[in-house]
Amino acid sequence: MSKLAALDQLLEQYQQLSYHTDPVLKNKLHEAQDWLKTRIQKTHEESFSQKENVLMAKYFMNRLYGGPEFDDLALQIERLLKYAHKAEKIIPENAIKTGLKSVGLAVLAMQLDEQVAAQLLQDFPVTQKIDNDIMCQTLIKLDQQQLRLEQLGLLDDLGGALDKYMRSFIMHTAFKMCRGTAAKYHFELMYDFIGEGFVAMKPMKSAAKFIHEFTAKERIIVENVHSGKINPFEI
Incomplete structure (x- = not known):
């Protein structure tokens, strides 16, 4: 079985999202994602600003x-799957595994945020x-x-994978080649999607440590929201 088979399932999940054919939902989805990213930046400002x-x-x-x-990346993934046998020769296996984790997280984020956008349109x-x-x-x-x-747990898994696979000099060299x-x-977009992970890790001692600190705060916020705490996003 192709090592890229899991990408096919992720792409199918992505293509089934309703916002592709609903411009009002699409706009609200982007609003919700902008709000989320602004909130994340504020929550993790101290960590994110460290060099x-x-x-x-x-x-x-x-x-x-x-x-x-x-x-745009999803369109390239669709094309890449048509040439999976070539892609698997181009991209090192461990880079593919780590890239799959990253794509899976992106698709899950879109699914959850689309639910938020749809609920916002229903209620407001x-x-x-x-x-x-x-x-x-x-x-x-x-x-x-x-x-x-579960999303945060997958992020922790990604942190471990980045430290395990993406710090290898041999792997990095093979990937650059x-x-x-x-x-x-x-396949430039997919290549860059994985490659940015390499570049982002270079200044860090441990991606897993950075991600664990991130997910620890996010778990507190999830708990705050669902326990009815006042100002749940302030920690």
């Missing part, structure tokens, strides 16, 4: 938490601006607690 963490923080915001950037006027109270009400109503915790071939077959 060694800046690139990984950007990787989080631009790659792992969905958004418009993922739409389309022009209603999202604030902390509205988001908190929506998250409680959707009862995403377990799914959000693939750039020309990736461009030849027009």
Whole structure:
């Protein structure tokens, strides 16, 4: 079986999202994601601003938490799957495994955030601006607690994979040597998606440590929201 088979399932999940054919939902989804990213930046400002963490923080915001950037990547993934046998020769196996974890997280983020956007449209006027109270009400109503915790668990898994696979000099060298071939077959976006993980890790002592500190705070927020704590996003 192709090592990229799991990508096919992830792509199918992504293609089934309703916002692709609903422009109102799409706009609200992007609003919800913008709110989420702003909140994450505020919560983790101290960690994200540390020199060694800046690139990984950007990787989080631009790659792992969905958004418009993922739409173009998904189109390339669809094309890549048609040439899976070539891609598997181009990209090292451990890079593929780590890339799959990253893509899976991005798709899950889109699924959860689309649920939030749909609920917002159901409960509030389309022009209603999202604030902390509205988001908190929506998250409680959707009862995403377990799914959000699973999302954080997958992030912890990714941190371990980044430290285990992506710090190898041999792997990094092999990956860099693939750039020309990736461009030849027009897999640049997928290559860059994985490659940014390499670049983001370079200044860090441990990606797993950074991610664990991130998920620890996020678990507190999930608990705060669903336990009805006042100002749940303030920790």
